[in-house]
Amino acid sequence: MRDFFAEELEALRKRALDRHLREISSAQGPEIEIAGRRFINFSSNDYLGLANDPRLREAAASAIDQFGVGAGASRLISGTQSPHLRLERALAKWKGTEAALCFSSGYAAALGTIPALVTKNDVILLDKLCHASLIDGAKLSGAVLRVFPHNQLRKLESLLEWARRKHTGKRILIVTESVFSMDGDYAPLRELVELRKRFDALLMLDEAHAVGVIGPNGRGLAAAENVSEEVDIQMGTLSKALGTSGAYICGSRVLIEWLINRARSFIYSTAPAPAIAAAALAAVDFLSSHQGEERRLLLWERIRLMQELLPRAGLKGEAVAARSAIFPWIVGDEQATLNLASALQSDGFLVPAIRYPTVAKGAARLRITVTAAHTEHQIRSLCEAIRKMTNLQ
Numbered sequence: 001m002r003d004f005f006a007e008e009l010e011a012l013r014k015r016a017l018d019r020h021l022r023e024i025s026s027a028q029g030p031e032i033e034i035a036g037r038r039f040i041n042f043s044s045n046d047y048l049g050l051a052n053d054p055r056l057r058e059a060a061a062s063a064i065d066q067f068g069v070g071a072g073a074s075r076l077i078s079g080t081q082s083p084h085l086r087l088e089r090a091l092a093k094w095k096g097t098e099a100a101l102c103f104s105s106g107y108a109a110a111l112g113t114i115p116a117l118v119t120k121n122d123v124i125l126l127d128k129l130c131h132a133s134l135i136d137g138a139k140l141s142g143a144v145l146r147v148f149p150h151n152q153l154r155k156l157e158s159l160l161e162w163a164r165r166k167h168t169g170k171r172i173l174i175v176t177e178s179v180f181s182m183d184g185d186y187a188p189l190r191e192l193v194e195l196r197k198r199f200d201a202l203l204m205l206d207e208a209h210a211v212g213v214i215g216p217n218g219r220g221l222a223a224a225e226n227v228s229e230e231v232d233i234q235m236g237t238l239s240k241a242l243g244t245s246g247a248y249i250c251g252s253r254v255l256i257e258w259l260i261n262r263a264r265s266f267i268y269s270t271a272p273a274p275a276i277a278a279a280a281l282a283a284v285d286f287l288s289s290h291q292g293e294e295r296r297l298l299l300w301e302r303i304r305l306m307q308e309l310l311p312r313a314g315l316k317g318e319a320v321a322a323r324s325a326i327f328p329w330i331v332g333d334e335q336a337t338l339n340l341a342s343a344l345q346s347d348g349f350l351v352p353a354i355r356y357p358t359v360a361k362g363a364a365r366l367r368i369t370v371t372a373a374h375t376e377h378q379i380r381s382l383c384e385a386i387r388k389m390t391n392l393q
């Protein structure tokens, strides 16, 4: 490799911004194994503990028996197998939309969908804390992109006024998340829906960290706030609370047909493995069931316990943190965050240090995620370890 890559890596290292892979030698769950040692895992988005659930494993195994391992082609060629369509029907029913379309990842969903919705002369207004996939999709579209400060509706409103004035007759797409991935707080959905209506804009909502966690049967924040009908493009991932991989867009039949014709990451990519679609369907079925709702309520018990026990001082605001399964422990300095994560790892806890560019420079944090699969004891011992380490109450 040319020297400049080595030099740039060294520069990253000096700023404590270098990243490394770690090998997990077990299945996902509240306990995982790294290099022969067990760790309590507070790093995953497997909020309901479904990634290694027997129902999902069984669904995947029986789909492998019937459909094999690979999909063989893209969806529009010959890769659409029964599990894909069953999953899309179930997703549409669960979310209460006319139709749904699956992508092989959330990243692919954003990258394919946004450029299909808007082009060069249109406008995208995107929340500053949106996930990289949404930012990249917005950039790829070539539309005029304006980023508004996180959740600041006044600013969004003035941008909407500007866009309507300066880009008369063009499409305006508002892009945001319902639960923000690194902060765990919510978008002000009711107000956003109001603005969407007033300015005749389109609203795309990424519910990646809300589905399975929030709303009746885990249908997300839009369902919880009863505004699903006013969200034009409902995105979610299958890779977090639903325990598998891939993502979906739910919306009108016309929207889905349009994406089938225009979303390049859908068209020009091999279909997801049928076994993954079958496992995701089992997850949707589970969420729609009484047992699934019980699991979701158990998650909320665990969230409340974490909220109660985590020393207050490091949290980004009490009310904010307790609204999802994500607890951002803001440290600020990158090296200090790495030190804290590695001290926790020595104590047997895996908690990821999140640094720039995932979050802003100087806003490094431990991102603690709690799942329904954690025991009370595991949560208590993490909080105790943090308390000892930081001398905070």
Ligand SMILES: Cc1ncc(COP(=O)(O)O)c(C=O)c1O
Binding pocket: 104, 105, 106, 107, 108, 131, 133, 177, 181, 206, 208, 209, 237, 238, 239, 245, 246, 247
């Ligand atoms: C808000 C948000 N959207 C999209 C994605 C991308 O999803 P995937 O991991 O399935 O590519 C993620 C996380 O990875 C995310 O946090």
